Amino acid sequence: MFLLGGESKVDGNRNGYVIVTAALPYANGEIHLGHVTSTYLPADIFSRYLKLKGRKVLYISGTDDHGTPILIQAEKEGIPPEELVRKWLSRDIEDFSKLGIEFSIFYKTHSPENIELTQRFFENIYKKGFIFKQEIEQWYCGNCKRFLPDRYVVGTCPFCGAENQYSDGCEVCGRAFPSYMIKEPKCIVCGSTPFLKESIHYFFKLSSFSDQLRGWLVSNSNLQPEVRNYVLKWIEDGLKDWDITRDISWGVPIPLNEKDAEGKVLYGWFDNHLGYIAFTYKYFRDHMGEEVDTRKIWNSSVIYHFIGKDIVYHHYLFLPAMRMAEGSFKLPDYLPTRGHLLLQNEKFSKSKGWYISLRNFLEIFPPDYLRFYLALTTPYSQKDVNFDWDDFQLKLNNELIANIGNFIHRVLTFTYSYFEGIVPEPSEMEELDLKFVDDLKQAVRDVGELMDEIKLDKALKRILDFSTSCNRYFQSSEPWGKRDKGKTCIYLSINAVRTLSILLWPFIPFTIEKLWNTLNIPKSFRNSSLISWSSVSELKIKPGHKINKPSVLFKRMDKEIMEQKEKFKKKH
RNA sequence: AGCGGGGUGGGGAAGUCAGGUUAUCCCGCGGGGCUCAUAACCCCGAGGUCGGUGGUUCAAAUCCACCCCCCGCUACCA
Numbered sequence: 068m069f070l071l072g073g074e075s076k077v078d079g080n081r082n083g084y085v086i087v088t089a090a091l092p093y094a095n096g097e098i099h100l101g102h103v104t105s106t107y108l109p110a111d112i113f114s115r116y117l118k119l120k121g122r123k124v125l126y127i128s129g130t131d132d133h134g135t136p137i138l139i140q141a142e143k144e145g146i147p148p149e150e151l152v153r154k155w156l157s158r159d160i161e162d163f164s165k166l167g168i169e170f171s172i173f174y175k176t177h178s179p180e181n182i183e184l185t186q187r188f189f190e191n192i193y194k195k196g197f198i199f200k201q202e203i204e205q206w207y208c209g210n211c212k213r214f215l216p217d218r219y220v221v222g223t224c225p226f227c228g229a230e231n232q233y234s235d236g237c238e239v240c241g242r243a244f245p246s247y248m249i250k251e252p253k254c255i256v257c258g259s260t261p262f263l264k265e266s267i268h269y270f271f272k273l274s275s276f277s278d279q280l281r282g283w284l285v286s287n288s289n290l291q292p293e294v295r296n297y298v299l300k301w302i303e304d305g306l307k308d309w310d311i312t313r314d315i316s317w318g319v320p321i322p323l324n325e326k327d328a329e330g331k332v333l334y335g336w337f338d339n340h341l342g343y344i345a346f347t348y349k350y351f352r353d354h355m356g357e358e359v360d361t362r363k364i365w366n367s368s369v370i371y372h373f374i375g376k377d378i379v380y381h382h383y384l385f386l387p388a389m390r391m392a393e394g395s396f397k398l399p400d401y402l403p404t405r406g407h408l409l410l411q412n413e414k415f416s417k418s419k420g421w422y423i424s425l426r427n428f429l430e431i432f433p434p435d436y437l438r439f440y441l442a443l444t445t446p447y448s449q450k451d452v453n454f455d456w457d458d459f460q461l462k463l464n465n466e467l468i469a470n471i472g473n474f475i476h477r478v479l480t481f482t483y484s485y486f487e488g489i490v491p492e493p494s495e496m497e498e499l500d501l502k503f504v505d506d507l508k509q510a511v512r513d514v515g516e517l518m519d520e521i522k523l524d525k526a527l528k529r530i531l532d533f534s535t536s537c538n539r540y541f542q543s544s545e546p547w548g549k550r551d552k553g554k555t556c557i558y559l560s561i562n563a564v565r566t567l568s569i570l571l572w573p574f575i576p577f578t579i580e581k582l583w584n585t586l587n588i589p590k591s592f593r594n595s596s597l598i599s600w601s602s603v604s605e606l607k608i609k610p611g612h613k614i615n616k617p618s619v620l621f622k623r624m625d626k627e628i629m630e631q632k633e634k635f636k637k638k639h
Numbered sequence: 640a641g642c643g644g645g646g647u648g649g650g651g652a653a654g655u656c657a658g659g660u661u662a663u664c665c666c667g668c669g670g671g672g673c674u675c676a677u678a679a680c681c682c683c684g685a686g687g688u689c690g691g692u693g694g695u696u697c698a699a700a701u702c703c704a705c706c707c708c709c710c711g712c713u714a715c716c717a
Contacts, residue, residue, distance in 0.1 A: 093717045131717055205715080218716045226640095235715075246715070273714095292656085297643055301714085304642090310715065335717055380714055406644090407711080414711095444652090450644065451711070458651070461666055469679055470665095477676035484675080528653085528664080535664095542681045547674070619677060 084123045084368040087114045088343045090378060091131035091176065094155040095140045098162045098425045101408040101415050104441050104452055105375035109405060109523055111168045112442060113371070115573035116518045119600040125171045125368075127346045130156045132177035133318040134335035135216050139256060148317045152177055162425045166434045167576050172350040176338055180352075181345035185338040186322040192392040193323070197272045200327060203310065204247065206234065207264035208254040214314040215254060215261055222249035266314050267327040271337075273309040276388040277302050283387055289401045290383075293449060294376075298383040309385060311337045340386045343372065344396055362395060371401040371521075376449040379404060403521050406451040411635060421635075423454070431627050435575035439467050439527075442574050447522045456632040464623060466531055472621040474537045475567065478560040479585060479617035481546065490561050491554035492610040500555050503540045504606075506533070507566055511604040514570055523574075530570050537563050561586075561614070562606040569603045578620050585615050 089110040092102055107128070114126040132152040141148040156175050163173065175181070192198060206215040220234035225248045234249040247263060254261050281302050284295050311334045312321060318332025344365060351359040374382050387398050408415065415422040428437060440459050443466065445452045482488060496504075510533035517526035541560055546553025565586060572579040586608070588597055596602045 091717080095717090134717060135715095136717075203715090214715095216715055233716085236713080293644070297712085300642060307714070313715085334715080336714095339717070376712075378717075379712085381717080384714085409710095446652095448644080449711080453651090455651090458666090461651085464677095465666065468677070473676060473679050475676095477680075479676095481675045525653085532664080538676095538680055539682095541675080542673075545673080545675090552675095621677080623677070 082123075084125055084364055085114075085117050085371070086343075086347065086365070086368045087117070087124060087126045087371045088373065089126070089128040090372070090374045090382070091129055091339050091342055092159055093134075093136070094130035094132045094152040094159075094175070095137045096155075096417070098159055099415065099417075100410075100423045100425060100428060100437075100441075100454060101375075103166065103168075103425055103437070104408040104445050104454075105405040106373050107163065107168050108166070108438060108441055109403060109445065109521070110371070110373035112438075112523050112573045113373075113403075113518070113521060115169070115576065116600075119569065119572065119598075119603075121599060121601070125347065125350060126169065127172055127343060127350065128170055129172070129174035129176065129342055129346050130159060131335060131339040131342070132175055133332065133338060135213075135219065135313070135315055135317075138315055138317040139219075149177065162429075165429050166425060166437065172346050172353075174342070174346040174349055176335075176342045176345075178345065178349070180349045181338060181342050182319050184345045184348070185319045185333060185341050188341055188389070188393050189333060189337070190322055191394075192271070192389070195392065195394075197275065197392045198311075199270050199272065199308075200267055201270055202265050203268050204263045204265055205314075206246065206252060206254075206261040208257065208259060208261045210257045210259040211254060214264070214266065217246045219255045220246065220249060220252045220261060221255055222252040225250055268310050268331075269312045269321065269328075271309045271311045271389070271392070273384065273388050274306045276391055277306050279391050280306075280384060280388060283391075283398060284383070287398075287400070291402075291404055291448065294379060294383065294402070294404050298379065301380070301384065306384065310334065336381055336385060337389070340381070340389060366395075366397045368397075369401075370397060370399045371403060372399045373403050373405075376404050376406050379449075401521070403447065404449055405445055405447070406449045409451055409453045411455055412453055431631070432624060433577065435578045436463055436467070436621075436624070439463070439575055442523055443527050443531075444524065446524050447520070456628055456635060460625065460628045463621075464625075468621045468623060470531055470538065471534045471567065471571070472619075474534050474541065474560075475564050475582065475620060476617065477541065478557070478564050479614065482557055482561060482614060483617055485546075485552045486557065488614045488616070490608055490610050490612045490614070491552075491557055493555040493558040494551065496555060499540070499543060500559055503536070503559055503563075506536050506540075507563055508604045510536075511566065511570070515600070518573075527574055530567070530574075533570075534567060537567070558610060559606070561612075562608050565597075565608050566603055569598060569600065572598075582620060585617050587612065587614050 087110050089106045092098060110126060114124045117124045130152055137148050137151060141151040144151065152175060160173055163170065206220045207213070208215050217235040218233050221231055222234055223230050224232045225244060234246040234252060236244060252261055281299065284290065284299055312331045313334050314331055316330065316332065318335065319338045321328040321331055321333060347365060348361045351361045351364065372382060382402055390396050390398050410421055410423065413421060440462055443462060482490065510529065513529045514526050517529060537560065541556065544553050544556035546556040568579050568582050568586070583593065583598070597607055
């Protein structure tokens, strides 16, 4: 019996682990803003939020190492695939850490842990009779001496005659078709003409799981309705059994002692789905020793798999069906799915240079600027997100700097120059002050609810609304015009700054940690009640507390943005 | 071709599932205020027949039907 996810709410199981995973980046290229937008940033913001709430959170990901593209790339570079994936693993870790993406573990599918788990997994579902063999015909390049995946064969569309189309579909007429139908096929690597060749492959009986999958999709109320409907439609149309082997050497060997299994490996999507579990094993072995029962922990955790919409099929059909077939690992409770990133309203294209790598971006802009902008513009839905330089500039200048930055800075400098940095004793609260305290409490409640629902963009908007009301309060209180220099206003405002800092930490951690230094909240206090979700709406900063000399948290970057705008002007 | 998502004042978005007083927010625009703050902040105002047509209802951006337009996805692309 498999363990159905979906009933666990994050607050329902307060002592257990929360396992947050981010879909694995393929280990043959650099991380770009698209990866970050749909997957790694939302997952990071969310796990930071859970940490503030005092939850035991594991944030898990790693590289997806296997498959033909990596093999070919390694050949091109003249290095073994092991070396290629090792290179990308360390590159990815560097890039992510510069953005403040804090994984508990970022590991790799080409690891003993994952290979072992994958083989065991295969054996288990093989024994249960969910694997069968079938002969298939595939394009084979005689020159490269290998079978070619569909995307490694180009040719002429059998329907509209458009040239240079991938063998599984035509971008010109929009039709999808079986690969063998393509006219005048060419190997994308060497250009020679491939031929169709037979090979025995192993298939997973995905179709047997239609009812169970439907049941899971319908009963798991945590899934996004639009994605659920999308996947249900596929089940209605009939699921095809899934070819889970490939005729290459790079991957997890099929753990069977028979001739048909020789020279073949398991398909990358078979082993990378198990990476989440294998990496969790690795984490516990490293941190708690061999005797930890990871399976038990896994099954008693609340599980979130963050993904981009391009891999919905794999995560809503293949992954759950595999776990159902094997039967001992729980399904995800949540599968937060987000859309793609467009650049100036056009699709990213590496070959056309129309994309932004994370590394290049962070060479120019501070990580928090990117985190803020993307978090604010990426909804909890499959809708695509547009990265637009004008919009980036506007949002930074008007929302981050002029709203949040301004409030924090005006409060801190006021305190510093009129009270020598010492938080004043408040006088009796007036109606305006009491109302502000209510506003603060309401804001915290709203933000918490939205964060729990993973609606991170709306949560951030709500924080901005709160910041606006902070500015409004400060403005109407006019502390500068009062004889006592508005002691109550400053006391409440400083506390509002602390509240804001906690609300904002998951989004812009670098800046907030700087701010905590200015607020004179020592590092040792940062896991205490001073910095935690449970105290976020309290007035924790007491009169007499001394703050440090404030400095500007955000600087405007109009010149740098202008340069980028020039660079990404219409090229066509 | 099929399926999914969307079309809301000049630009970008929220609201639509659970229909209801002057349709919300940011930018931009016009006017005013404040001076603590990174020309930042606060207030007031102009501007929308909520893609089209028809229907249900006392009442529709919101529900139903049909149509138009835009975007995305379609399993061996990881």
